[in-house]
Amino acid sequence: MRKPLFLPGSNPLLRLLVLAALSAGLIYLDLRTHRLDGLRGALNTMIYPLQLVVDFPARAGSWVNEALVNRSRLIEQNNRLRAENLQLSSRLRSLESLKYENEELQKLLKAARAQAHDFVLARLLAVSMNRVQQRIIVDKGSRDGIEAGLALLDGLGLMGEITRVYPFHSEAILLSDATEAVPVRILRNGLRGIASGTGVADRLDVLYLPITADVREGDMLVTSGLGGRFPPDLPVATVSRVATTTDSPFVQIQAQPLAALNQSRRVLILRPETADR
């Protein structure tokens, strides 16, 4: 049984005041300084087994699902995947030659060589999504070479950024979080802007493009690589709405993230290749 922190019979108001003061101190230290990062890391590593327990129903659900899939469906799926694989690998080969050509051209231009990356496959452990905060926990941590600031993707596009790393797991902030912003450019014409989260999973706002900017619905936004946080040219979103108002010098652009921010349970973390470091 959970032991009460105070002896029974003591005054609830006193307890409230003592613990409220303690909480206020913690909030102050956490918001205004970074002195609690070590404590948070230690506590978070301690409760990691609990995080796995919390994730257990979802894991058991998918296991049951996999166990009950029948043979004919497996064969069908296998055939489909094989066909898809064939298509993708032929496309990849043509991309390889393009990549080679591109590298040669960049060498001629004496441009800095782009950093090579590899992927770490991770699973979602928990989400904390509401209108104020859009964060997820994934099951890979510093033990797997994850660092704060790495990009998080699903098969479709950029999802967000790793913010805190613990030994066995890490925390990521999603693009749609209201405090998150990504430097982007329009693939069609190279115009640069900032895609900022709105707190709603299927909407980003693109800021600071003048009214005269050439933006159309359906334009693809990719990371610009400015600021060095994310590698360039990762797909981010498509423009869904463009509007101008008379009282603002900037055009109002809404975009829909390409990644399934609230559906993907398997995610990729983009890690710089160790050989290049």
Next chain:
Amino acid sequence: MMAAPHPLPLLLSLLVATILQLMPLPEFATTARPLWLPMTVLFWNIAAPAHFNIGSSWAAGLFLDLVTGSTLGQHALAMIVMSYIGIRLYKQYRLYSVLQRLLLVLAALLAYQLIDAWIWRLGGHTQTGWGLWLPLTTSIVLWPWYQGVLDWVNEHWRGAAQKP
């Protein structure tokens, strides 16, 4: 003095509430997700105030801070103010009509939501209307049933444990 609750349903209910609180869900369900963990903590505050006291609520809140990655102390503070309301009025709760009970729960959960939103704002997150009121509404609607289930589980286990 109230009989101590059996630890098994207590811990089990907190675990299930945490799972419900953190489970990945589609967008509309995420916005309307009831405050599972605060509801569970409030239930035990009212059902066993001497055993599940403000200190226990604080620990549950701190746990929520850690697993959601929010500011440390944020949910802990919201949780203890909510629990204080519950623990102060647990005797009256037994005598109240259904409507009065719902009002008490509403007041406690509202305090929780407002403090939570206020600390979010301190951390630079802006709060919009739906995110604040929708979880509160679904929590209140679910409360009578949720309380009924937890009451039944609590009584059942306590009865089973007292038999020789």
